[in-house]
Amino acid sequence: MTPSDTSPKIARLALSTRSIAEVPAQAAKAAELLSMRGPGFSLRLDEATCIAMQMRLVHYPAGAKLFVAGDHTNTSYMLLILEGDVSVDTGVFVGAGKVDISVIGAGALIGELALLDGSPRSASCTAITPVIAAALSAGGLQRLLEQHPMVAAKLAIYIARSAGDRLRSLSEQLRMYDQLTASLQEEVNQLRASTAK
Amino acid sequence: MTPSDTSPKIARLALSTRSIAEVPAQAAKAAELLSMRGPGFSLRLDEATCIAMQMRLVHYPAGAKLFVAGDHTNTSYMLLILEGDVSVDTGVFVGAGKVDISVIGAGALIGELALLDGSPRSASCTAITPVIAAALSAGGLQRLLEQHPMVAAKLAIYIARSAGDRLRSLSEQLRMYDQLTASLQEEVNQLRASTAK
Numbered sequence: 001m002t003p004s005d006t007s008p009k010i011a012r013l014a015l016s017t018r019s020i021a022e023v024p025a026q027a028a029k030a031a032e033l034l035s036m037r038g039p040g041f042s043l044r045l046d047e048a049t050c051i052a053m054q055m056r057l058v059h060y061p062a063g064a065k066l067f068v069a070g071d072h073t074n075t076s077y078m079l080l081i082l083e084g085d086v087s088v089d090t091g092v093f094v095g096a097g098k099v100d101i102s103v104i105g106a107g108a109l110i111g112e113l114a115l116l117d118g119s120p121r122s123a124s125c126t127a128i129t130p131v132i133a134a135a136l137s138a139g140g141l142q143r144l145l146e147q148h149p150m151v152a153a154k155l156a157i158y159i160a161r162s163a164g165d166r167l168r169s170l171s172e173q174l175r176m177y178d179q180l181t182a183s184l185q186e187e188v189n190q191l192r193a194s195t196a197k
Numbered sequence: 198m199t200p201s202d203t204s205p206k207i208a209r210l211a212l213s214t215r216s217i218a219e220v221p222a223q224a225a226k227a228a229e230l231l232s233m234r235g236p237g238f239s240l241r242l243d244e245a246t247c248i249a250m251q252m253r254l255v256h257y258p259a260g261a262k263l264f265v266a267g268d269h270t271n272t273s274y275m276l277l278i279l280e281g282d283v284s285v286d287t288g289v290f291v292g293a294g295k296v297d298i299s300v301i302g303a304g305a306l307i308g309e310l311a312l313l314d315g316s317p318r319s320a321s322c323t324a325i326t327p328v329i330a331a332a333l334s335a336g337g338l339q340r341l342l343e344q345h346p347m348v349a350a351k352l353a354i355y356i357a358r359s360a361g362d363r364l365r366s367l368s369e370q371l372r373m374y375d376q377l378t379a380s381l382q383e384e385v386n387q388l389r390a391s392t393a394k
Contacts, residue, residue: 041313041342090368113361116238116354122368145238149346156353157313163360164310170367171287171319177374184381191388 017056020134027052029082030134033107034158043158047151054140055080058133066125066133067111075114075121076138078159081106084131089124103128112159115141214253217331224249226279227331230304231355240355244348251337252277255330263322263330264308272311272318273335275356278303281328286321300325309356312338 020027027049034048043051058079060066066079066086081104088110089101104110110125115138145152217224224246231245240248255276257263263276263283278301285307286298301307307322312335342349 041338113357113364117358117361119361119365122365141238145347145350149350150342153342153346153350153353156350156357160310160353160357160360161314163357163364164314164316167310167360167364167367168316168319170364170371173371174287174367174374177371177378181374181378181381184378184385187385188381188388191385191392195388195392 017058017135020055020057021053023057026057026082026132026134027055030055030080033080033082034155041154041157043151043154047148047154050148050151051136051144051155052134054144055134055136056140058135060084060127060131060133062127062129062131064127064131066127066131067121067123069122069124070120072118072120075111075118077135077140078112078115079110079133079135081108081110082132082134085128086110086131087126087128089126090122109159109162113163116156116159214255214332217252217254218250220254223254223279223329223331224252227252227277230277230279231352238351238354240348240351244345244351247345247348248333248341248352249331251341252331252333253337255332257281257324257328257330259324259326259328261324261328263324263328264318264320266319266321267317269315269317272308272315274332274337275309275312276307276330276332278305278307279329279331282325283307283328284323284325286323287319306356306359310360313353313356 020030030052031045031048034051035043035045069089083106085103085105086108087101087103110123111121113119114121115136141152141155144155217227227249228242228245231248232240232242266286280303282300282302283305284298284300307320308318310316311318312333338349338352341352
């Protein structure tokens, strides 16, 4: 094992991590969750198992910060949630002082884009319940590329698809904002007109 | 060549397509544009050339629709712009009746997410000038996966990174809408208060 396998942050937050291969039931769960994805270029269970074998098991207590928005250190891993609930806070307000927070659970992938491009974390993720996750580091991805390139390709396609899903969801939010600002603008215009009378 | 190499739409719009390998200068350009990307997991020039070899050269006259938003047919290819300008219209209004339109040029990749997941085209893309593009079909990607899986993996990482860039840009737009709606809401409140007086 090289030091890059476990980022300091995972180690600090989770107290200890170990190879998921040491816990076969969790390795099987990770593989099953990764293989449950759409048509074309999908990960077969044996391919998903290859990926799981490069992962490390991480436990977070309730309340732990998995990622902090804007953090540009320790961006070199992604997490597949195996058990528990995680709140994702993008820092975007959605009107009336409410912040856009979603809750995700088993099967969700977080931090996957930062793993690929080293960009800062885009959202803060907090464990609502105790959370068990499978972490794939940049080192793990590199080994996967070298040892099982076809599987690495399908994993990258899987990640690109997740990003596509999120792009569609954000575009939908933008359309809603569109309508909201248009109706607010109209109200402003009407109020101005009636004030001017 | 199998029929899946060229979608009916490309053929219809572009009148003719041919393997980019027949035009070495354009093949070299496609490879160079693909290899000009960030740190880690990057495509080397020889790897980008592998991808280019699976591409087909497409010519669009000015005014041609490359993609139409919502189109769920002919989603099985992406385009790398080699020459010319393309307007990308997401259909999202950005206030004052203005629609969010950006102009992209050489090096830009469009339609890459639909290629991976078969989702409908998310934006309408129109050639502003005559456009030369390199098209990669699902069939081409499949051959790449089989013949050069490491290169396919890096291409998928490249696509995921592009999606990450766009996610960040959309998040930024959402934050701007946030501020816009907050200030409009405040104006409505103030106008209401003054009207009630």
